[in-house]
Amino acid sequence: MTTYRIRHSTRYEYELPVTQAHHLAHLRPRGFDSQRVGATKIETKPASSHSSRVIDYFGNESDQLEVITTHDAFEVTMFSEVEVLPRPLAENPPADPTSWDEVITRLETSVDLVSLREFCFDSPLVRAHPSLRKYAEPTFAPGRPLIDAVQELNHRIFTEFKYEPAATDITTPLAQVLREKRGVCQDFAHLAVGCLRSLGLAARYVSGYLETVPPEGQKPLAGADASHAWASVLLPNHGWLDFDPTNDLLPSERHITVAWGRDFSDVSPLKGVVLGGGKHRLAVGVDVEAA
């Protein structure tokens, strides 16, 4: 078990005064069986006139923040303490021979899995496309165990795509990422999700953080010191298996989970609607510190 202290700040600076703002934040780390969330708080500058915490459709905690004092800049900071437990699925991937095509059949026929089929369909930022399927096909030979195939997909994205921070933003279409073979962690997570869904599998998008300082003797991971994103695939016999194509590994104790959904649009860390403001600049800072 590792305990982390996390600080995540987002600051908007506006060209003109903002007289009213509504923001929606997905910033609080999510508790689940391999993560326990301790004291968490969200602070804003200027202070919000009203705020409410709502559990969203996917079970994530979200905050709605309303600001009605006129301001030139808005800053949101989240502080949290999180205990991350080792994930058995990642530490010892099961030798489950269930093939990916078998999993699809089960998804389509099992009554128990019907509400998880949510993650098989198109979502706002990830649409099934023949080119995604084509990219995945060499890895997904008929009858191949799903767990093997996913790890190979994870490895292929890591080796065949270039991590290039300025190359893309959240509006970059998946097709362009696939064509140019470069992007950042959320592109690779979307790509992995899109490949799996194009085949008919259930896949979701996970947002979170990475440990900043690598343990003795290890290299720092890409995406550290910032928000991170990875993908997850449903293994009907075992639950969800997270995988991180940006780093070619299965997340365990060094990944802190904030939220999951169909894609980035479900769990965007912060978005907002403002009155006034003109152009704006944005700065994000994340500190993740192992206690």
Added chain:
Amino acid sequence: MTTAASRSPGAPGTAGAPYDEFWLAPDTPREHQTLLHEHLSQRKKEELEQIRHAVRRRITEQEVTFNILGVPEGTDRPWQLDSVPLVVDRAEWAELGHGLRQRARVINAVLDDCYGAQKLIKNGVLPAGLFYGHSHFLRACQGWQPIGGERLLLHCIDVGRGPDGHFRVYSDRPSGLTGAGYALENRLVLGRALADLFRGYRVERLSGFFQRVRTIIASLAPRQADEPRVVLMSAGRGDESAFEHAYLSRYLGYELVEGHDLTCRSDKVFLKTLTGLQPVDVILRRVPDALCDPLMLREDSFQGVAGLVAAARQGNVGLANPLGASFAEIPALKAYLPQACQFLFNQQLDLESVPTFWCGEEASLEHVLADPDAWSFKPAWDDRRQEPTRTALLDSKAKQEFLDHLRSRPADFIAEKWDELSVAPLWDDGKMRTGPMSVRTFLCRSGDDYEVMPGGLARADAAPDGIFLSVLANPASKDVWVPSVEEEQRLPQMPDKRLTLRRGGVDLPSRLLDDVYWLARYVERANMTARLVRAGLERMGLESDSDAPDARAALLRTLVKLDVIPGLAGSEPPPASEAGRGSPTEALFFAAAFDANRPGTLPAQLRNLHNLTLYVRSRLSRDAWHVLHRLSQWFGSVPVSAKEQNHVGDAINALDEVLVMLAAVSGTTMDNMVRGHVWLFLDMGRRVERGSLMLSMLQQMLPPGTTRVHMEALLEVADSLLTYRARYLSSLRVAPVVDLVLTDESNPRSVAFQVSALVEHVRKLPRPDAVVRSRAERRIVALHANLLTADIEQACGGDGSGLRELLEDSQRLLWQFSDDLSHTWFSHAHRERNLAAPVWIDQDLEAT
């Protein structure tokens, strides 16, 4: 018989032949059509034509319009209403109503399940893809109950009758009674045009249904208030049924608003008004579900209110329909309603849909692909912007392409099989013929059931699927008459409620005041433009004196200054000395008055004016509306000789006419209106524009180089020539002229008169932030003092620089005053915008 009787129908009931709504057998009308048959057969062609023209006239006068989808704003078309009603049999209507009500109950229960326990998919009644595979299932609405608990309060169902005489459903539209306003207007027009026939049938009235609508909407109010504040939230002026939004809001007595008129604070919804934020209890919603909240739903929406989902979720605002109801509109759902009805109610669905298959299920796909030509293919999730595809009508290449596309994304399509629709008589341009019919029906929640509006909006002569769907056609609508058995119709009852006496003080949306302010400014600007052009044209003829060119040049300069006509190269109009027929000067004057294709000209100003009238209509008297309507028709009535052949005499006549109309607008709109805030803002608009125009003209006409002709033209345009002559006889001198039009507070055309009125008005406005004097007030008081204390004799002396300075200062203060008004009282009517979600890894805070 000259009419419908001359056509022999196909034998009813024969396979394939359409059902005939009118004829039972050749020469024998159906029983409920007897009266209509008499009406049609006893009247001469000329009489029926007269009725058609009366209907047409009323539609035109009322400006009942319909925007065609996908065509830019401003291309709204006149509504089409056939002068023959569709009379339905009372018993058949009752049976249809039974089916409609059951269907609405089923849809309500489906929505409840969809946003609640989701038993329908967990039990395999609905396939998972039907829930998850599109954007009409609003996840933000899952797991909580809207106020009132029901998820479908208002509903529209489009039905058509097949050859077997049975009604079938083509589509479900849970869209807040889209079309009901048109149905109401159809009824008002046709009930009047065919009063005797209407009485003869004792047609069921529609008002009771709308009373029910008011009741159910009022019941959603979260506050225990005597009069809940209800607003009708419109998608805006570009919406295809914008006319209807304004019409229904007027009829139901709800404020017409757009998303940016509302704001959310602490999970409550407020209307932005002149007197501050006022709580909103219920929203009759005509904005598509997904566009209602740019924070929680679609981020690219400009029509919604950030925070609306949270307010509804907290039970602080009622919505009709509640958010998420659009799930019931997905065309694919039709295919599964019978199973859903069986599962949820253990009943058979009485009112069937047309045969529908969702291609997202393999068996369905194979079924329709066995004979694709028999089907109409439509988008599975949203069919409002697209015509169906009939493979039978495609060439083999196009057909193959379509089928390949269908196989690659089958879940995006449904296949429907359409019956041949029933036919009924139409009176079409002087002759009777028959056309296919479909009917939009309207339902409203009532107790634990629904009530059906006794009537509907029939669409003649087109594809069956809803009157609002066709991209290209604007087919005729028909009023639907349901005969009643009651001997005497009771008059609709007014709600039994004691009203508190009130004077003024009604909270008006800020945007409305912004609109009336600009309406008045356009009226005044059009007035001034017409006067300037008229004065110029009057100086065109040979008989005018030798100084005329100077006056013409000054008039043209003023028109350029006002952006009515563009300044030519060097921003000066051409020398006005050459003023014969076809000269550049003449052409410029004509362009200012009659060039409809250029911005800024008189026709363009009148167009802007007219666009504003639609949204302020609810605040205008009927007479004012008529005058404004006639004004909008003026350009069409200008003779070609004036518009195109530059005939000076005819042009002057046309300008005289528009000036009379504008005077009537001022008279009816402004003088007959309660002196409340609407009037104040109208009058302030008029005063600001008039004062500013006078100042511009003074600057162009006065020293240096002022001659008699300049002063004459100035006094003429300022409508002050007679006053001047009465005071000073015919000796024209600069200082007295300037005094009369600039500083004389007794002349209603002078700048000082406008400013003095503005000082009075601005004192009556609510003061923001409780300051002693608002900025606007300080500014206009300063201007007033400047004008009252100016020494005009001295200012006009020397090289005229003193006067120029006074005019420039005054102009600047007046413009600033207008900006102050807008910042102080209209500014919160501005739109919110969405921030981009943070781009993934930007910069580290510490690094910046």
